[in-house]
Amino acid sequence: MTTGNDHTGGGGAGSALTGAALLFVLLRLLAVSHYDWHTAFALLHTLDLEDAPGLFLGTFMADSRISSALLVLMVPLTVFYAVGTRSRAAPLATAVLVAFLVAHVLTYHRWWVPVGAVVLTVLVVVVERLRRRPGLTGVVTFVLRRFGYVVGAVALVVAALVATPWVPLERIGTDEPFEGYVMETSPGFLKVLGAQEREFRILRAEDVRSRTELADH
Template identity: 30%
Template sequence: MSTAPPNDPDDAAEDAEDIADDVSADDAARDRRFDVELGTTAAVVVLFLVLRLLAVSHWHWNTVAAVADTFDFSDSFAIAFGTIAGQPWVTGVFVAILLPLALIRLLWPLPEHKGQITVSNVLAVVALAVVAFAMTYTYRNPWTLVGAAAFGLVLVLIRVFVHAGVLRRFAVGAITQIALIAGIGILVLAAVDDHPWMSEERIATTTHGTIDGWVLDEAPGFVHVLTADRDVLILPTGDITDRRLLD
């Protein structure tokens, strides 16, 4: 009959130290990933706003400076929403790509993504579905939903029947890099949408006649207006006799 050797206190202490070191390393890696993701998100937001200012100004530097002088970060949400609504065909294409990717990642995740369902994944699917429905209802055009269904079917067929090669790598890469695709889509929208984020107005004045443009800012005593020719006019409020929204 054999007896097991007694546990060595030094070995137990070393094992505990190794476990603590592994936990610390994992925590440090997660912190680094979070810092990278946060920094990337901030960079995308800044680049998005810069591209929107450039596009709205028709890439004229002096106009960019004048528009930026009236910019307020509280307008960021209005700018983002206006960008999505300003170019419906471009938005529709990206929604048709992103919606099936987000659904597949949520409902049929890759092996490395199993157990990683987060609130952000669910909210992304809900937001994309709402945008797709709203665009379909507004424009009476089903092509966003049809395109999403077609692209999703292609991805499913590739995952089921193609086990290697370029198509497989394309499908897996698209599902894995959905955040990158979304970021590229947002920046493309920002660069191609030259419509300002506020409603266009017809402004009657005593000094400049009637002006069609967008009111950038209403400072005490003055109104900053971006005209259709992408000039920024500063009008005294006393010179404005009428303002009407244009359809």
């Protein structure tokens, strides 16, 4: 009986994770297409299974403003989660976030990001020490025990709001040069999403004279 229940629980968790991943991909397709159904459908056919890590990480790295806010929020929460739960995966996750933080600051010179993370950490500590007072009982504990749900909710909100695709912005040199995102490179063809109008185009490779990646976007 116990074994059966364990399998059921594991299957339920796996189904929930799969559903959340599908919802994340759907929201990304809709967001980058500015919620145009036809464009989102066209983009769907540029994705492959091996694109999943790039799609996920690219979502959080594409918009520097979103990245800044997420780092301020997630670094302290992850550190507290690592300390509070002593999970084996938590230190690795913390190290990855700190690496992202260092790279982000060195690239964009936003020194307020680590300062904001420290300030939020201090606020969390203060709330934790005041948690026995009326109205504050177990606030931090409540959040940390639901850390996975918090991370999932943040990921879905970001997926729905970030309109920047998960690939670099490029200047495409054709008869009429334009800025866009190369979503897929097939033999002889490029599938491109326009940066401004979000028009989905299929270009012949021979018509593309140059491709220049634009760093500031």
